[in-house]
Amino acid sequence: MTVAGDREVTGVEGRSPARVRNELVAEVVDVLQQSNAMRNTAGSDLVLRMLGEELGAPVELERSGMLRTELLQLVERCAGFPDGLSVLVRCLTYVEQQSAAVTALRRLVDEWEAVDFYEGADLHPLRPALLEMRSRAALMAMARRASRSRTQELPVWCDTAWAVFLRLAGDNAAANELPVSMAFLSLAADQLMEDGKAEAAEELRRWNRKQALARGLEDRMAEWQHTGVALPPPSLVPAYLMIQFEPDGVDTDRYFLSHWRQSDAEGWHPVPGEPVHLHRDELPSEVERLVEQTEERWSDLRQPVVLEFILPWELLGEPVEWWNKESDSTSPTPLVLDYTVLLRSFERLRKASWHRPWHNKWRRLKEQPANSSAYRNRPGSSHFHLERELKEDEQAVCLVLSEPPGGDSPTSRQEFEAGLRAGIPAMIWHRGDCSDPAFREAVADIVQDRGLGSLLERTERWRREALAVGPEGWDNHVGRHLAILLDDPERRPGPPGTDHAPVQR
Template structure:
């Protein structure tokens, strides 16, 4: 506890009355309990009392550090506190067992890619990524202690120790590896986990097949609300094959012209994080109305190189509706139609809207026809056309999870021919696979010819209500300009 107070004393936030009051207000809200303000009290005694109060409340200390992070982002103080809180919780999890003999040997492991791979494997993919302060085996072990373990399953931190010992052997540090294994065996005996340890060691040497479940990178553009040329870019990463809990990244405030370059950077950083994944990756762009005309599938990776790569070459690229995610009143019909799409795909069908068709009657017909789950638009959305906006809005209100359009001309005979082939197979897998085939045909023509192929202009919105991004935290915190 004294170490936590020592670090807090170095915080610029707590040494300034205004920012200290802001921290206390946020902490009170997150804890759901009042926290006494600093006012004119001496700092260290106040901090001792604050840490003691937080330590008595479940999740209290992590909450204190999280709130300080809202103010200071990833400051030196915040990172140091996160390391200390992880150690505090690890000691509590192991019920006072002496962990420090493990520290010197675990400090030898510093490869971020190897540590992330071991953490993912030890947690059976429940831990997807490691936070920035987990830069050594010791920090990762503390972070994993007590987390993400099913009943009577070998604790994740002990599974990690087993993998760390294997890695030390590969690095030629056999004595260090044996010290970790000896500690692990002793702890397994104390807790009666000898069978689980043996089972883990047997399973860990068996090469696991690659998951068929894709990893998702969700990228959202939210309008500034004041400046029409600026957007908040948020993103979430999801690579857990067993459950849906996307991890939020930082939020950026950008000019519209800077969005493609920032997406390029974000994808490169994500690929570095996921360098050991064997799953396919899906890109999902959550777009507001005014950006639906952007050909995001054909934005580039490595745009600063002599030969940039269109995103559609490497990924399945889907569009989602920003407005629908934000409008909870539209979610019930959305869920209902998605269940039809998912559970009884052979009974579902597409609906081709006719030019000049009343948007009122379009919405009515889509709502009455429960099996109509894919709307083929008569005009491209994202333009100044009032008719196009009303058509799109009717689809959202009716809960239609899939929409297809041509980004330039929905009356193009080649587009109608392509869509007729795409929607003939009523299942979800067929919809994606057939759209992908048309895009690949366009790719095969190369940059000099793909603009003349309908696959270059196909856009598909596919909104899964069961896969929603988590909010990035308090409104736009942190935001980088």
């Protein structure tokens, strides 16, 4: 029995804290016994070496020929370190990647931490009802509400309300708020009531009431039940789906597609997805699948969504904005109908020596848009003089290209790289012919003299005009062929401050 403040916390129904802990240890060992790495000496030695390095203390198995006994000792040893079981699973992941054993262990580590948060309480009375709740969209919506939008993503192994409850246990809540997992449990009970499962709902509420009473949280529980489903007003900060195409490096027709989802309105915390290795012809269909999957994850999101494509040189000519959604239907629609779509430079993300001027030019565009200007490159002009003039002109933050990039023309490549080296964050071009009079007219509107604060909005207006013409005529409208690169150095894959786009293999 433990004490919280001046109140005793028991919270145990049936199983003592010691039994709860021992049974969890046994479950962890059960899974480790199914691990390919831990069943052979070479694999287990590798895991143990990495484990010892991360824990800062050597970890060895006493080889007795009885694997279960050896693994029991290993788990007990790890449990003696703060986050020791999490480190064990992480080291096993290095060797086995996303194996069934790793997924099962992640759920058990979440349960271990939840039991610790609830000070040895028996959580199993909650399992039957929570295991039946499996709607991914509903689970994500409840997690966002319970955390007051601080939880933006759930790991893939959180596929039931039981797994989500365990994951949320111990998540930070403000001093005057109900713990996130208890708020989630309250929402789960409400959902069960709506589904006509009153007995299961009452089981969750009874457990929650006991915890609230034991922890002195009765007032917070009552307040949550009165106002807990209220959400903050919709954020004006967009959510971003960033999609990166990295050249294979060997096969010129293959790419590594990586992606990151960012929906945290309070900060930049992009969540990486699983990378895939694809032929160039497969990229549009994979993007379509990824967008649909992201929409399912974000079904309750109330923010606008921006798609950003991080493209290498050879794909800059791809009309990614006009790739299809719903292509298996009788009336597919282009991405640009539903999203703001931006291009970014893969090469610039990777080349840290170009980043200082990039930051400087971006600050000018962001902080002084009215004093920013566009530079229209002249056909046949020297790329050296172009770069010199862009660097000398502090107000120049946008480059209108004289040739479309992405092709075999050395002139277009030199022009584009001059803009990157000068730190120009915005570039505009016509994907077919930059000398087209209709393009010059559109550019005159987009980069008009009063500044570049509405650069994106004006580009989108031309695209909307093309959409209004419809599929039968939009190929003849300049808005169908406008491309805009708008590269924000403060918004990159990975955590703030990384100099390179991470490689996911």
